[in-house]
Amino acid sequence: MKANCWYGKAEMRVEEVPDPQILNQRDAILKISSTAICGSDLHLYNGFIPTMKSGDIMGHEFMGEVVEVGREVHNLKVGDRVVVPFPIACGHCYFCKEDMFSLCENSNPNAWMAEKLFGHAASGIFGYSHLTGGYAGGQAEYARVPFADVGPVKIPDHLSDEQVLFLSDIFPTGYMGAEMCNLKPGDTVAVWGCGPVGQFAIRSAFLLGAERVFAIDQISARLKMAEDGGAETINYKEQSVYDTLMDRTGGRGPDACIEAVGMESHAPSLIYVYDRVKQAMMLETDRPHALREAIMCCRNGGTISVVGVFGGFIDKFPMGSVMNRSLTIRTGQTPVQKYLRPLLQRIENGDIDPSFVITHTMSLDDAPRAFAMFDNKQDDCIKVVLKPAGNGNGLIH
Amino acid sequence: MHTNIQTNAVEPGQTGLPSTNAKRLAKGLGWFSVGLGLTELLAPRAIANISGVSNTHTRLIRLYGLRELASGIAILAQEKPTEAMWSRVAGDAIDLVSLGAAATSPNTGKKRLAFATANVLAVTALDVICATQLRNGTTRGIHAKGLCVVNSTPEDVYSFWRNFQNLPRFMRHLESVEDLGDGRSHWQAKGPAGMTVEWDAEIVADVPGEVITWRSLENSDVDNAGAVRFERAAGGRGTIVKVNLEYLPIGGVIGATVAKLFGEEPEQQLDDDLRRFKQVMEVGEVVVSDATLLGTNYLKQRPAQPAAASELEQAGMLPSQTATFYRAATQSEGRTTQR
Numbered sequence: 224m225k226a227n228c229w230y231g232k233a234e235m236r237v238e239e240v241p242d243p244q245i246l247n248q249r250d251a252i253l254k255i256s257s258t259a260i261c262g263s264d265l266h267l268y269n270g271f272i273p274t275m276k277s278g279d280i281m282g283h284e285f286m287g288e289v290v291e292v293g294r295e296v297h298n299l300k301v302g303d304r305v306v307v308p309f310p311i312a313c314g315h316c317y318f319c320k321e322d323m324f325s326l327c328e329n330s331n332p333n334a335w336m337a338e339k340l341f342g343h344a345a346s347g348i349f350g351y352s353h354l355t356g357g358y359a360g361g362q363a364e365y366a367r368v369p370f371a372d373v374g375p376v377k378i379p380d381h382l383s384d385e386q387v388l389f390l391s392d393i394f395p396t397g398y399m400g401a402e403m404c405n406l407k408p409g410d411t412v413a414v415w416g417c418g419p420v421g422q423f424a425i426r427s428a429f430l431l432g433a434e435r436v437f438a439i440d441q442i443s444a445r446l447k448m449a450e451d452g453g454a455e456t457i458n459y460k461e462q463s464v465y466d467t468l469m470d471r472t473g474g475r476g477p478d479a480c481i482e483a484v485g486m487e488s489h490a491p492s493l494i495y496v497y498d499r500v501k502q503a504m505m506l507e508t509d510r511p512h513a514l515r516e517a518i519m520c521c522r523n524g525g526t527i528s529v530v531g532v533f534g535g536f537i538d539k540f541p542m543g544s545v546m547n548r549s550l551t552i553r554t555g556q557t558p559v560q561k562y563l564r565p566l567l568q569r570i571e572n573g574d575i576d577p578s579f580v581i582t583h584t585m586s587l588d589d590a591p592r593a594f595a596m597f598d599n600k601q602d603d604c605i606k607v608v609l610k611p612a613g614n615g616n617g618l619i620h
Numbered sequence: 621m622h623t624n625i626q627t628n629a630v631e632p633g634q635t636g637l638p639s640t641n642a643k644r645l646a647k648g649l650g651w652f653s654v655g656l657g658l659t660e661l662l663a664p665r666a667i668a669n670i671s672g673v674s675n676t677h678t679r680l681i682r683l684y685g686l687r688e689l690a691s692g693i694a695i696l697a698q699e700k701p702t703e704a705m706w707s708r709v710a711g712d713a714i715d716l717v718s719l720g721a722a723a724t725s726p727n728t729g730k731k732r733l734a735f736a737t738a739n740v741l742a743v744t745a746l747d748v749i750c751a752t753q754l755r756n757g758t759t760r761g762i763h764a765k766g767l768c769v770v771n772s773t774p775e776d777v778y779s780f781w782r783n784f785q786n787l788p789r790f791m792r793h794l795e796s797v798e799d800l801g802d803g804r805s806h807w808q809a810k811g812p813a814g815m816t817v818e819w820d821a822e823i824v825a826d827v828p829g830e831v832i833t834w835r836s837l838e839n840s841d842v843d844n845a846g847a848v849r850f851e852r853a854a855g856g857r858g859t860i861v862k863v864n865l866e867y868l869p870i871g872g873v874i875g876a877t878v879a880k881l882f883g884e885e886p887e888q889q890l891d892d893d894l895r896r897f898k899q900v901m902e903v904g905e906v907v908v909s910d911a912t913l914l915g916t917n918y919l920k921q922r923p924a925q926p927a928a929a930s931e932l933e934q935a936g937m938l939p940s941q942t943a944t945f946y947r948a949a950t951q952s953e954g955r956t957t958q959r
Contacts, residue, residue, distance in 0.1 A: 226925060243926040246908045246937055248945050276911070278923030295904065295945060298956075314954030315902045317771055317857060322955060329899045332912040333921075335891060347909065350924065357911020357924040367926065369907065373956045560957045 226280045226363035227590035232270035235591040243367035248295040251371030257384040258285040258361045260607045262418045263532045274353040283309035283349040284391040285361025296371045305375035308559035309392045311347040314373035324558035331356040364611040376563040385578035395562035397423025403528040403553040404479035408432040415513040416483035417445035419580045419606045424481045425452045444603035476522035484513035485531030511537040529554035580606045587611040642753035653692030660685025672732030705751035712744040764865045766890040770901045771858045774829040774850040790896035817841035843868040904945045
């Protein structure tokens with residue numbers, strides 16, 4: 224089958240690889256109909272995440288049709304159309320039983336590796352380096368889905384791929400970002416990062432009762448999309464974020480701040496040079512500019528909700544501001560399994576149509592080009608959906 | 621060559637550690653090394669004078685000083701400085717050779733040289749005694765310990781473990797275990813470098829839901845003993861399983877060192893085995909990813925893409941080769957998206 228494989232920094236190749244097989248009895252094999260590129264894939268693309276090997280298949284946002292099931296899968300059958308959550312979870316360990324699926328103790332065969340870096344290992348993830356288990360990803364024609372009786376959710380026929388694909392990662396992640404804010408009706412929220420996750424965080428904040436949402440970015444196409452979702456926009460290249468937020472909130476600051484940027488944060492100032500130099504010298508692994516700013520802007524007693532992906536260590540963290548002003552920081556990799564049913568329900572009810580975030584649809588064969596475009600934010604690119612051409616999709620942008 | 625391992629050898633912390641005397645001697649020699657090294661570095665002429673060696677060798681003496689200092693630091697920095705102590709012996713040998721060479725030179729003060737050589741010989745003897753004592757501490761066995769927490773009651777976990785035939789499901793190096801009745805069993809395992817090793821074992825202590833202790837009998841290829849303890853986790857959240865293993869690797873300590881080079885670190889192995897044990901208990905089988913199909917050693921990992929049929933066969937992952945699902949594990953309902 225064809226698959227998009229990692230071959231080094233900024234180097235992806237679509238090539239022939241063997242088809243996946245059932246390896247564990249709770250596996251299912253999926254014929255992929257749609258798959259997407261995530262902002263966190265760019266950290267792999269740009270070489271920030273260690274333990275990648277040449278030939279690793281990329282991608283953790285995918286859906287399709289079940290073509291084979293293992294002996295112990297009883298809830299799915301061949302022909303079912305499902306969306307697959309990006310964390311792999313066994314359903315039976317302590318964490319899965321507590322709905323903390325992204326912290327599953329059994330799904331990462333390389334747990335020893337992650338334990339050295341993080342103190343403890345989190346769950347396995349599709350297509351996200353050997354640190355998370357070394358599972359083949361979903362930017363391919365077929366994929367093996369472990370624990371198919373725990374994760375995948377069946378999709379009714381009347382919903383298109385474009386409407387449900389993002390249940391795999393970015394919609395639940397944005398939603399969780401807003402949910403972690405402990406919003407009370409009438410709250411004001413500020414969202415750093417208007418990529419796809421930020422876009423869902425903005426709309427979710429309104430769904431959860433926020434009255435005002437500020438969206439912070441520098442790309443005009445992304446700010447426009449945020450505005451379409453009801454947000455008031457701040458372009459950090461043209462105005463001071465802190466001053467603008469204080470001005471709009473009477474000096475108090477937003478009730479909650481959502482950080483949807485992560486480790487490759489940009490900043491229009493010397494602090495960016497500081498972080499980039501330290502990163503190049505391997506003295507700092509992540510750049511936390513947006514996180515620092517969110518902390519400084521948040522009102523006293525407010526909540527910082529971090530859904531941007533970080534991998535290692537950050538420098539100059541304003542802990543004094545956090546402690547002295549009673550801030551709450553909530554964060555995590557989304558336990559997507561927990562959100563699939565409720566959010567599918569919201570889509571079916573018409574509360575939200577996630578397909579708004581798609582700007583490009585391309586063939587899987589064009590994945591390397593798509594990655595470059597997404598990374599450089601060319602052509603007003605916000606979200607790319609890839610269609611494996613060999614699966615009868617025939618869609619080429 | 622085979623020494624019997626006593627039952628008390630499987631108590632945690634009691635085996636594999638050198639005696640306190642050897643460690644004290646090592647520390648003393650370590651400080652001596654540091655002192656001598658610094659003197660050789662900073663006052664090479666004085667050293668040359670005392671040894672009766674001519675002053676033209678100051679650069680060489682400085683180099684020896686560096687070597688001494690490095691040995692000393694290595695000894696003082698470690699709990700069990702076996703290799704560092706042997707490096708001192710090597711250094712002593714170099715010193716003796718140099719002193720021997722100096723004996724032939726006309727510029728040497730022969731009386732002082734003889735005195736220096738005698739001192740070096742005495743220190744060499746101490747070094748060898750110490751290094752041997754440190755090493756002998758380990759010829760009683762390689763000690764590995766590990767633990768995990770499992771989402772089942774101590775009784776269930778005990779029952780699974782007590783049926784030794786279950787152990788090869790998750791212990792990668794075991795090929796088979798046969799129950800011979802009466803507390804005895806026959807074990808077959810893969811040794812380093814692809815050898816097969818076999819032994820008979822008997823159960824020494826057996827308290828349901830609490831502990832199982834076993835040891836190998838005479839005529840074993842590898843002497844070994846083990847203990848596994850089961851404790852209720854706080855809050856009733858499962859069972860904590862603690863394992864202590866001790867074994868005399870084939871070829872003594874040297875065999876273990878070579879095995880380490882080939883990525884067969886016993887404590888890492890036990891750690892991996894226990895993670896797999898938890899998977900079998902909670903999920904029903906060992907969880908496999910594309911990268912770890914041939915093992916979790918980082919150097920052996922495949923790219924994260926599906927394997928061809930030949931690789932699957934090599935990994936023992938063809939449907940005909942995989943072990944049966946451990947059904948009892950998944951009798952309790954798990955959490956899913958479907959709920």
